[in-house]
Amino acid sequence: MSRRNLIELAVLAALALFPLLAGTFYLQLVAKIMIMAIFAMSLDLLVGYAGLVSFGHAAFFGIGAYALMVLSPQYGAANLWLSLPIAMIAAGLAALAIGLLVLRCSGVYFIMVTLAFAQMFFYYATGSKFLGGSDGAYIYVKPSADLLGWTPFSLDGAVAFYALALAALAAAYILLRLVLRSLFGHALRGIKSNETRMRALGFSTFGIKLAAFGLAGALAGLAGYLDAAQFGTVNPELFSWQLSGIVLMMVILGGMGTLYGPVLGAFALVLLEDSLADATRHWLLPMGIFIMLAVLFLPQGIGGLLRRAAWMRARG
Amino acid sequence: MAEAVLQVREVARRFGGLAAVDGVSLDLVPGRIHAVIGPNGAGKTTLVNLLSGEIKPSGGSVMFKGIEIAGLPPPRIANLGIARSYQRVNIFADFTASENCRLAAQARMSGNWRQLRPAAGETDLIATGERALALFGLAEQHGRIAGTLSHGEQRQLELAMTLASDPEVLLLDEPLAGLGAEESLRMAALIKTIAAGRAVLLIEHDMDAVFSIADDLTVMVEGKVLASGAPSAIRRDPAVRSAYLGEAVLP
Numbered sequence: 001m002s003r004r005n006l007i008e009l010a011v012l013a014a015l016a017l018f019p020l021l022a023g024t025f026y027l028q029l030v031a032k033i034m035i036m037a038i039f040a041m042s043l044d045l046l047v048g049y050a051g052l053v054s055f056g057h058a059a060f061f062g063i064g065a066y067a068l069m070v071l072s073p074q075y076g077a078a079n080l081w082l083s084l085p086i087a088m089i090a091a092g093l094a095a096l097a098i099g100l101l102v103l104r105c106s107g108v109y110f111i112m113v114t115l116a117f118a119q120m121f122f123y124y125a126t127g128s129k130f131l132g133g134s135d136g137a138y139i140y141v142k143p144s145a146d147l148l149g150w151t152p153f154s155l156d157g158a159v160a161f162y163a164l165a166l167a168a169l170a171a172a173y174i175l176l177r178l179v180l181r182s183l184f185g186h187a188l189r190g191i192k193s194n195e196t197r198m199r200a201l202g203f204s205t206f207g208i209k210l211a212a213f214g215l216a217g218a219l220a221g222l223a224g225y226l227d228a229a230q231f232g233t234v235n236p237e238l239f240s241w242q243l244s245g246i247v248l249m250m251v252i253l254g255g256m257g258t259l260y261g262p263v264l265g266a267f268a269l270v271l272l273e274d275s276l277a278d279a280t281r282h283w284l285l286p287m288g289i290f291i292m293l294a295v296l297f298l299p300q301g302i303g304g305l306l307r308r309a310a311w312m313r314a315r316g
Numbered sequence: 317m318a319e320a321v322l323q324v325r326e327v328a329r330r331f332g333g334l335a336a337v338d339g340v341s342l343d344l345v346p347g348r349i350h351a352v353i354g355p356n357g358a359g360k361t362t363l364v365n366l367l368s369g370e371i372k373p374s375g376g377s378v379m380f381k382g383i384e385i386a387g388l389p390p391p392r393i394a395n396l397g398i399a400r401s402y403q404r405v406n407i408f409a410d411f412t413a414s415e416n417c418r419l420a421a422q423a424r425m426s427g428n429w430r431q432l433r434p435a436a437g438e439t440d441l442i443a444t445g446e447r448a449l450a451l452f453g454l455a456e457q458h459g460r461i462a463g464t465l466s467h468g469e470q471r472q473l474e475l476a477m478t479l480a481s482d483p484e485v486l487l488l489d490e491p492l493a494g495l496g497a498e499e500s501l502r503m504a505a506l507i508k509t510i511a512a513g514r515a516v517l518l519i520e521h522d523m524d525a526v527f528s529i530a531d532d533l534t535v536m537v538e539g540k541v542l543a544s545g546a547p548s549a550i551r552r553d554p555a556v557r558s559a560y561l562g563e564a565v566l567p
Contacts, residue, residue: 179432181435183430183434186435187422196370196406199390201423201477
């Protein structure tokens with residue numbers, strides 16, 4: 001077992017034991033962070049590994065969230081085992097369809113068209129009566145884990161929901177690690193490194209990027225679904241460019257192309273936002289300053305800082 | 317003589333009013349090195365780009381074993397077994413030398429689901445890559461990050477990658493560029509070695525190397541073929557001598 005595996009297990013154990021120490025408020029806070037971490041990791045697959053800087057990743061987060069709203073009966077519960085995969089598939093299919101168009105662009109154009117697509121969803125949700133318009137809609141009852149009459153757990157309790165979010169985070173992390181160490185994952189990194197050469201070697205890079213875009217969309221849909229389930233509400237802000245920007249910031253702040261970096265970024269950004277918002281009404285100002293300093297002095301993000309610290313310790 | 321595996325007929329490419337390649341025809345035959353020489357701007361690199369698919373021809377035909385490949389995208393052409401190297405080193409600078417060659421071997425692998433297997437477990441792909449590295453004298457550098465290799469080593473890696481995909485046709489665009497005299501000799505000998513059983517198109521400025529390893533020779537000037545034939549005949553061709561080579565350059 002490598003040292004990274006050990007650290008991963010330690011973090012998993014710490015997160016798993018957290019409910020023994022913390023009350024409802026902090027459980028909900030960390031569950032929210034873990035959901036954002038899934039969202040950020042899915043974006044890291046694109047930004048950090050394929051070199052695709054998407055500025056519209058919230059589109060798929062929003063689709064996952066709205067899927068739960070649509071699938072929930074007015075005053076009843078949606079079935080978790082049914083609605084969760086449907087939400088992920090819907091987000092994944094949307095990503096494949098959008099990917100077919102946007103992956104023909106690169107660089108700044110790619111940033112702009114991904115943003116444009118997310119904005120289309122934003123305005124559609126704002127204008128759609130069925131989706132609740134600009135106010136959004138409530139999901140009154142959390143999804144039920146009913147399996148043919150047997151209900152292994154209820155998501156109403158903070159601990160149960162926390163456990164679900166942690167399980168989803170761990171599953172998404174393991175899935176992405178497996179993908180990245182596969183031949184496919186190496187081809188993806190090759191595209192980021194030198195796409196011309198990849199094509200000259202015989203790789204159909206479009207198909208590889210499209211597959212990654214679809215997977216990233218499905219995982220963003222998972223995060224969006226969990227977000228809607230946790231807060232019991234959806235609104236067009238879930239599609240907004242602000243959210244796309246925040247998740248991009250988590251990836252960059254945490255360290256892109258590392259997978260664990262975006263998790264750290266999610267923790268740092270949400271905790272910072274939370275504590276600053278408590279301290280002052282003008283919390284956006286110190287937040288902005290912090291992010292500028294971080295980009296200036298931590299070019300590799302928090303993950304890069306930790307790696308450098310570990311390297312310095314190893315050298316004595 | 318064996319039959320040509322790649323037949324280029326009247327291939328042309330115009331950029332606006334400029335005909336960079338203007339009706340070039342040549343044959344590539346397995347086991348033979350076909351060198352293309354010519355002054356700067358003769359259209360040699362454009363010719364390679366036309367054959368590898370990076371530029372679409374505006375006219376003419378390129379037949380690979382009876383299939384028309386003119387205008388196909390680069391991955392399709394590469395997957396048929398036509399590999400190229402670049403005049404300027406074009407490698408995966410942040411990958412190890414071994415990974416560079418493994419990617420090259422992986423490119424032509426069949427089966428989409430196999431792409432999901434762990435890269436580290438693909439011993440046959442890795443072995444193919446390592447063999448190509450060893451042939452080019454990079455066995456000991458296999459774990460080095462490609463961007464940290466010397467220029468000469470990067471040139472060797474560039475060719476090793478081209479070979480790792482086990483192509484039938486090799487398009488080599490100035491493989492000796494920037495190498496010292498001794499390195500050039502060694503590299504030329506290696507090119508001769510890997511040409512066994514493969515058809516090679518060699519663009520090169522190093523006349524010593526060209527005349528020592530080329531089996532066929534085409535001279536291009538301003539996008540057109542000035543002369544084509546056996547190197548010994550080309551060397552005596554008065555048109556070639558006056559147009560390009562200059563008495564002094566000929567070995």
